[in-house]
Amino acid sequence: MIARRWLLAVLGLVCACSSSDSGSEPSVPPLAAVVRPEHPRPDFRRDSFVNLNTIWEFAYDPEDVGLTERWFERGDVWAERIQVPYAWEAPLSGLVPEHEGPYSVVQTIVANTFRGVAWYRLRLPEPLPVDPGLDWHLVFGAVDFEASVWINGQHAADHAGGYAPFSVNLAPFVRKGEHVTIVLRVKDETELNDRAQPVGKQGGVWYTRTSGIWQTVYLEQRPRLHLTSIRLIPEPSQSRVIVRPTLSEIGTNLSLEARLDGAVVGRFDGVPSSTSPEIELTLDTVQRWDIEHPTLYDLDVIVRGADGVEDVVHTYFGLVEVATDWLPGHAPSDTLEPLEQYQALHVNGRPRYLRCILDQSYYPNGVYTAPSLDAIRADLQLAKGFGFNCVRLHIKADEPVKLRLLDEMGFYVVYDVPSLDMQARNVEGFAGRANFESTMRGLFERDGFRRWTGRASPGRSRTLPWRAAPRCRARHPNGRARIAW
Secondary structure (H helix, E strand, O other): OHHHHHHHHHHOOOOOOOOOOOOOOOOOOOOOOOOOOOOOOOOOEOOOEEEOOOEEEEEEEOOOOOOOOOHHHOOOOOOEEEEOOOOOOOHHHOOOOOOOOOOOHHHHHHHOOOOEEEEEEEEOOOOOOOOOOEEEEEEEOOEEOEEEEEEOOEEEEEEEOOOOOEEEEOHHHOOOOOOOEEEEEEEEOHHHOOOOOEOOOEEOOOEOOOOEEOOOEEEEEEEOOOEEEEEEEEEHHHOEEEEEEEEOOOOOEEEEEEEEOOEEEEEEEEOOOOOOOOEEEEOOOOOOOOOOOOOOEEEEEEEEOOOOOEEEEEEEEOOOOEEEEEOOOOOOOOOOOHHHOOEEEEEOOEEOOOOEEEEOOOEOOOEOOOOOHHHHHHHHHHHHHOOOOEEEEOOOOOOHHHHHHHHHHOOEEEEOOOOEOOOOOOOOOOOHHHHHHHHHHHHHHHHOOOOOOOOOOOOOOOOOOOOOOOOOEEEOOOOOEEEOO
16 A cells, blocks of 8 residues: 555656756656556566556667766756657657558668667656565566666666566665666667577568567565566366465465455465475366356465565466367377378367467557557457457567456467577577577566477377467378368
8 A cells, every 4th residue: 555655646746856966957757647557467466566657768879878978877868758668669659750550661661760779767756665574676577678777876787688577676776765766778789780689570671670668667565585486387177276486585484365256266375395386276166268268267376474574476377278189080090091190289178270360469659569458458359359269479479468368358379489580690609599598488487387389199188388379280291291270
């Protein structure tokens, strides 16, 4: 409640710069009402949520002089304003004009012109409230590509990768009662470097690039002992879900509570033996997720330290079993003709045909970032209305709020990890593979699973991670792939 009351105060005050820095500093406009106000992580939500999707100060740094000139301490370089969380190429950022209709090739090139370094600054108008045992953490949902953070002039963090979240504990950099000033430096060269960045469809004349902040920035409180990630493995045949939390340190108590339609259907309470325990959470009621009945369970994870301070994270899961198996009439026992022997995707024991729509997940004025949650929902409702039961997210790591909508609206998902540029070459010293693998690991941790595609032996059911969409292939004798969904 303290965080919420503080947020109301923030939205009603003017963010004035401190006169102790420089008497000639321009005044900063009021901290405007936030856009995209929903919590960005329905799969990993804490209640102490303060959304920072507002107007930030902004400056291009085409000569890359900001570090040597110490822009993170200065107040006279902020010539622009940008609406976060939109990339600086997006019209909704306020930095480029809006347009109607599709881009022409020339317009796309113009919109993609600036590549390099840019800086952001936001000064919170009030000191953050202090709660015993809790620290404020600054979370960036996604920043493309290389990011460095300063808090009150002190270097606080570096991060590389355009798709996974990262956070900064503010406690070491902010004294009690002190205002907080956030400075972010971003470097995004896309294909100007050695093409070692995972870009998906960005760049060239294909799609508008995405640079800088493009997912929600927010504050949340965490105790020293807190949950850092969680993996959930559904096992509906055993009436349970396997919970694998990762803790910042070993705690004195860990509690789980699963609910279905508001009713408690599973509880656990115990002492974790490590920072990565594995817990079998038995469920009293089993309702499987499928496209006709996309049932979701709510799950609260509560960890307590020796000081009694709790960290509470809200998440959710679905119970589904995914396997590959022979189609009826097409198993080796049914036919000796190799071309008639093939497998298909089975969900909860039934063969399923995937009617997938290719979702580019780009928006005319938001580029990578949807203008609203309603805009995402409207697209998915159209796909559902046309009879599609599957969405292929095309070489883009999408926002967690979209993944939640896909889950609750009943879609299978095929998820492509953003690829390197088509002209990238794996020569000595090339960092592309390391960047790609780092992107995958970051998304694995964010989305709570370790494998996105999988196979099962014929006739054997296998539970795969939530949102995993296995591709099932049989081979022609001539080596060409025959695919049955």
